[in-house]
Amino acid sequence: MTCYLLPIENPEARYTLHVLRFNPETDEKPYWRSYQVPFVSTMTVIEALEYLWDQGEYIAFRTNCREFTCGSCAMLINGKPQLACDTILQDDMRLEPLSRYGVLRDLVVDTxxxxxxxxxxxxxxxxxxxxxxxxxxxxxxxxxxxxxxxxxxxxxxxxxxxxxxxxxxxxxxxxxxxxxxxxxxxxxxxxxxxxxxxxxxxxxxxxxxxxxxxxxxxxxxxxxxxxxxxxxxxxxxxxxxxxxxxxxxx
Ligand code: FES
The missing domain is CATH 1.10.1060.10 (Alpha-helical ferredoxin)
Structure with missing residues (x-):
């Protein structure tokens, strides 16, 4: 997946993104991991996750339309259900899968x-x-x-x-x-x-x-x-x- 095309505005500035990771095949329980993402004022949460993929951090998530049409990227962002393609990244954001369904992996739930x-x-x-x-x-x-x-x-x-x-x-x-x-x-x-x-x-x-x-x-x-x-x-x-x-x- 290489979709990260946004220009990096300040190579020194970084956002921290916390993601609740879980692989039912290898992990006993979910755990938090933090990642550094370059500061880009217009970067969405989906774009941040794609950036991390490009860096070899294979966090599972769903996306399709990236324009609030397919509904596939819903997740808990700072505890609130939101679309990741419709949410601008902020420092210290916490991403979790929707809580009312079984987790298939990381941010992907069984729908x-x-x-x-x-x-x-x-x-x-x-x-x-x-x-x-x-x-x-x-x-x-x-x-x-x-x-x-x-x-x-x-x-x-x-x-x-x-x-x-x-x-x-x-x-x-x-x-x-x-x-x-x-x-x-x-x-x-x-x-x-x-x-x-x-x-x-x-x-x-x-x-x-x-x-x-x-x-x-x-x-x-x-x-x-x-x-x-x-x-x-x-x-x-x-x-x-x-x-x-x-x-x-x-
Ligand atoms: S990717 Fe389709 S609604 Fe977010």
């Missing part, structure tokens, strides 16, 4: 559980009777473009959510709720998404909005959860009801 759950959720529109020549209305295309199809499934929100990965709550997590909202907002979708969202644990969401805080695309899964919960409650009411406006939920 099979995520893929399996995505299949289970069936977040694509499930159509009962697809009409011929159906045209998707422009407002739906707009909502998809601005919200629903922007999720890159990086799992940062899953890492930040206190209610998911919690046996007591049985909440799938914010990313899945957002994807369910995507399906629910498609005019061809014929599944009862409100019931499905309830079954997948949206009532356990504590509305902390941590998912929105860490989303690299500025999406707000908690907002979609709130909309699902409002719809579920409204459906169960015997009379019309108007909710007070709250800009966090609009």
């Amino acid at each position: 099979e559980a995520i893929k399996k759950k995505l299949k289970d959720v069936k977040y694509w529109p499930v159509s009962a009777n697809r009409e011929k020549n159906f045209t998707v209305p422009p407002q739906v295309i707009d909502a998809y473009g601005q919200i629903y199809s922007r999720c890159i499934e990086c799992a940062c929100c899953l890492e930040a959510c206190p209610a998911s990965f919690n046996e007591a709550s049985r909440f799938d997590g914010p990313m899945y709720a957002l994807l369910l909202a995507r399906a629910a907002n498609h005019p061809l979708d014929a599944m009862n998404r409100i019931q499905q969202a309830s079954e997948r644990g949206i009532w356990a969401c504590v509305s902390c909005f941590e998912c929105a805080d860490v989303c690299p695309l500025d999406l707000s899964p908690a907002k979609e959860v709130a909309k699902f919960r409002r719809k579920a409650i409204t459906q169960s009411l015997k009379r019309p009801f108007t909710f007070r406006k709250d800009k966090r939920y609009e």
